[in-house]
Amino acid sequence: MAASLGRLRSAIYDKEERKTCVRILPTLFQFYGHGKNVDNSLPIKTDKDTLREGYRFILSDEDDVDSTWGKRLVKRYYDKLFKEYCIADMSQYKKGKIGLRWRTEKEVISGKGQFICGNRKCDENVGLGSYEVNFSYVEAGEQKQALVKLVACKRCAEKLAHKRQKEKEKEMKLSAEEDLKERDKRKREHDDESEDTTEDESSKKRSRKKKDLKGTSNRKVGNKDDDFEEFLEGMFP
Numbered sequence: 001m002a003a004s005l006g007r008l009r010s011a012i013y014d015k016e017e018r019k020t021c022v023r024i025l026p027t028l029f030q031f032y033g034h035g036k037n038v039d040n041s042l043p044i045k046t047d048k049d050t051l052r053e054g055y056r057f058i059l060s061d062e063d064d065v066d067s068t069w070g071k072r073l074v075k076r077y078y079d080k081l082f083k084e085y086c087i088a089d090m091s092q093y094k095k096g097k098i099g100l101r102w103r104t105e106k107e108v109i110s111g112k113g114q115f116i117c118g119n120r121k122c123d124e125n126v127g128l129g130s131y132e133v134n135f136s137y138v139e140a141g142e143q144k145q146a147l148v149k150l151v152a153c154k155r156c157a158e159k160l161a162h163k164r165q166k167e168k169e170k171e172m173k174l175s176a177e178e179d180l181k182e183r184d185k186r187k188r189e190h191d192d193e194s195e196d197t198t199e200d201e202s203s204k205k206r207s208r209k210k211k212d213l214k215g216t217s218n219r220k221v222g223n224k225d226d227d228f229e230e231f232l233e234g235m236f237p
Contacts, residue, residue: 051077057101057139058146080105085113086133086148089120090156096163100135100148117153124153131157 054074081102089099103113110116117124128151135146152160 047073050074057135057137057144082108084149086118086135086150087113087120088118088150088152088156088160090159091121093159093162098160100133100137100150114151116151117156118151119153119156119159122153122156124155127154128152129154129157131160133160 050070050073054070055077056074059075059078081104083102085103086100087103087107089101092098107113111125112118115125115128117128131150131152133148133150135148137144137146150160158165
């Protein structure tokens with residue numbers, strides 16, 4: 001009897017508790033859920049966004065002086081990088097675009113960029129060479145330059161000089177074309193001079209021939225006159 005009464009009392013209590021929960025749930029949902037008036041149009045700026053916005057390849061003295069939270073975050077990240085050798089992105093080397101960044105601790109431990117080729121997508125560890133690269137880049141709207149070190153294999157080193165090599169080949173091709181045009185021009189001028197010389201010689205030959213014919217004709221006329229005079233003198237002794 002007592003057990004049945006206890007179960008009945010518990011069932012009544014649970015029923016009332018459920019009713020209470022049903023009554024307060026809409027209020028809780030309205031306050032903590034979608035019913036609360038929240039402006040979702042404002043973007044949320046994460047630490048990654050702050051780093052992407054404030055990161056500099058080489059921090060200047062002005063960046064160190066600035067004490068805002070974002071600058072301090074960038075400075076802490078910058079101090080964790082290893083700046084002896086660089087890692088290169090050569091995916092657009094044919095366009096003359098090569099990206100460089102400093103190495104992380106994980107890459108230093110694995111030897112990437114020092115004992116393994118510094119190209120991000122190359123794992124060659126034989127025939128490596130250390131190169132000083134004059135890195136020209138645009139950062140925060142400013143044109144900047146930095147002399148950095150990059151370890152690369154022979155094949156990736158050729159990618160570094162791809163644009164310069166193509167420009168050199170283009171210059172050599174243009175120079176060869178200019179030389180060919182100049183030779184053709186000189187040859188045409190020489191041919192024209194030869195033709196003029198030939199024509200002058202022909203004209204001189206024709207002039208000499210005419211003079212010779214004229215002289216011969218005059219000598220013949222002179223001989224005829226002499227014969228006629230002798231004939232007349234013979235008629236009147």
